[in-house]
Amino acid sequence: MKLQSDFYLCADVVQVACDLLGKLLITKLNGIYTSGIITETEAYAGIADKASHAYGNRRTQRTLTLYKTGGVAYVYLCCGIHHLFNVVTNAENIPHAVLIRSVEPVDGIQKMQKRRNQAAVNQLTTGPGKLSQALGITTQLDGRSLLQNAVWVEDIGCAVEQDNIFSTKRIGVDYAGEDAKLPYRFYLKDSKFVSVY
DNA sequence: CGCAGGATGGGCT
DNA sequence: GCCCATCCTGCGG
Numbered sequence: 001m002k003l004q005s006d007f008y009l010c011a012d013v014v015q016v017a018c019d020l021l022g023k024l025l026i027t028k029l030n031g032i033y034t035s036g037i038i039t040e041t042e043a044y045a046g047i048a049d050k051a052s053h054a055y056g057n058r059r060t061q062r063t064l065t066l067y068k069t070g071g072v073a074y075v076y077l078c079c080g081i082h083h084l085f086n087v088v089t090n091a092e093n094i095p096h097a098v099l100i101r102s103v104e105p106v107d108g109i110q111k112m113q114k115r116r117n118q119a120a121v122n123q124l125t126t127g128p129g130k131l132s133q134a135l136g137i138t139t140q141l142d143g144r145s146l147l148q149n150a151v152w153v154e155d156i157g158c159a160v161e162q163d164n165i166f167s168t169k170r171i172g173v174d175y176a177g178e179d180a181k182l183p184y185r186f187y188l189k190d191s192k193f194v195s196v197y
Numbered sequence: 198c199g200c201a202g203g204a205t206g207g208g209c210t
Numbered sequence: 211g212c213c214c215a216t217c218c219t220g221c222g223g
Contacts, residue, residue, distance in 0.1 A: 042215070051215070053208095062207065080205030082216045099215060129216045172215055 003153045008070035008089050008146065013096040016089045017043040017186050020153065022160040025103055027135045027151045034112050034135050036103030036125050037158070040187040040194050042170045044086070046095045051176035054095035065143045066095035073151055075132070075142040082129030083138045087146065087153070101171070101185070102126045104193040105134070127195040164189050171196055 003023065010016050018041075026035040044052040046066075053063045053076070065074045066088060074086040074097050086097040103125045105112060112124055112134035125131040132138070137151065146152045167183040174180050187194045 044215075053215080058208095060208065076215090077206055079214065079216055080207080084215065086215090101215090127216070133217095170215070175214080 017041040034108035039191040040102035042099040043184040050179040051173040083132040
């Protein structure tokens with residue numbers, strides 16, 4: 001079942017980050033269908049969060065997507081090379097988002113390995129840059145609705161126990177002062193498909 | 198093993 | 211200029 005807009009309109013971005021664990025992230029691009037179970041996420045809490053691109057209500061060409069109504073993709077370029085995939089949440093003009101950091105490969109593994117230059121399966125999608133490359137996600141998908149058929153998320157009925165979710169501080173945001181310590185990174189304890197333990 | 202360095206675009210000072 | 215929500219390679223021990 002494809003997640004609908006009420007899922008993304010939730011006012012609690014931390015809740016959405018947890019709820020996305022165990023869901024299936026899917027892309028269908030040029031007829032190529034690939035997917036993976038979400039195993040690791042991070043919440044970015046908008047204008048009050050120093051680690052967020054939208055901190056201080058910053059609006060640039062790049063960040064405009066964050067201000068859209070929840071339920072679209074926010075894809076941006078990191079370090080000039082890596083395309084990082086986020087889910088925009090909450091109401092219009094509240095720039096909250098969840099970064100997908102890792103998935104467990106499910107469908108189209110050979111297609112993903114081709115895109116990733118034949119990376120081993122346990123290295124295929126464990127990291128935000130890696131999973132975007134494997135799933136074919138680029139900034140071309142920035143702003144795309146998650147209710148359409150290019151990139152979307154499905155509930156596949158895989159229940160996640162609360163005590164199977166670990167939280168830590170977010171990766172690579174040490175510049176964000178006190179906000180760097182927030183426990184906004186979530187991952188499945190029993191998954192081998194996580195970027196950093 | 199671990200770690201330094203390079204690739205390289207957007208956005209801020 | 212310089213710093214980044216990264217990843218891969220190659221080097222030394």
